[in-house]
Amino acid sequence: MSDINKQVDAMIDKIRPYILRDGGDIEVTKIEEGIVYVRMFGACEGCFALDVTLKQGVERLLLENVPGIIGVVNV
Numbered sequence: 001m002s003d004i005n006k007q008v009d010a011m012i013d014k015i016r017p018y019i020l021r022d023g024g025d026i027e028v029t030k031i032e033e034g035i036v037y038v039r040m041f042g043a044c045e046g047c048f049a050l051d052v053t054l055k056q057g058v059e060r061l062l063l064e065n066v067p068g069i070i071g072v073v074n075v
Contacts, residue, residue, distance in 0.1 A: 007066040008036055015061055019044065019053070026058065034070035036062055050074065 005028075012028060019026050023043030030037045038058065044050055059072040 004066060004068055005031060008062060008069065011061050011065050012038075012058070015058060018057075029075055031069075034068050036069055036072045037075050038072060039075055 008028060008031060012026060016026060019040075024047070025041040025044070027039045027041065028036060029039050036058075038054070040050060040054075044053070047053075054072055054074055062069045062072060
């Protein structure tokens with residue numbers, strides 16, 4: 001596992017408890033050319049706040065803490 005994967009996983013582990021608390025979950029499916037592809041589960045599927053969670057939560061955290069990450073996409 002590369003260093004960037006470890007850093008992304010560590011950041012996802014920090015935010016996961018908040019997502020779990022609301023009945024959802026998140027999984028990183030791949031990291032390619034600076035884009036982190038994630039799959040949201042549970043209550044996150046179809047949630048009106050999904051875009052906010054991804055952009056202002058997950059993406060913001062990764063952009064600020066993992067060099068080389070340029071975005072997050074839900075698959």
